[in-house]
Amino acid sequence: MLMIRLARVGARKQPHYRIVVIEKDRAxxxxxxxxxxxxxxxxxxxxxxLKRDRIDYWVGNGAQLSERVGKLLAQAPAAEPAITA
Known part of the structure; x- marks a missing residue:
């Protein structure tokens, strides 16, 4: 099963995240x-x-959103690809 979730890429005490499509049981x-x-x-x-079109594509193919990514999507306007939350 696929999930859309956060993957941390920042240095220590400087978090920065990628929103990724990944297998649920992976690290x-x-x-x-x-x-x-x-x-x-x-x-x-x-x-x-956000790449809204790609997120919609993966959700349409059965990917599930993590709780945090779901909140980020809910805050984002539908028309704009980049927002500030």
């Missing part, structure tokens, strides 16, 4: 199928960049 930073966005909580306000 947090394991090999992903596709990167569909980024999330940077260190900016003020936090920066979220």
């Amino acid at each position: 947090r930073n394991g090999r992903s199928v596709e990167v569909v966005g980024t999330y940077n909580p260190r900016t003020n306000p936090a920066t979220v960049t």
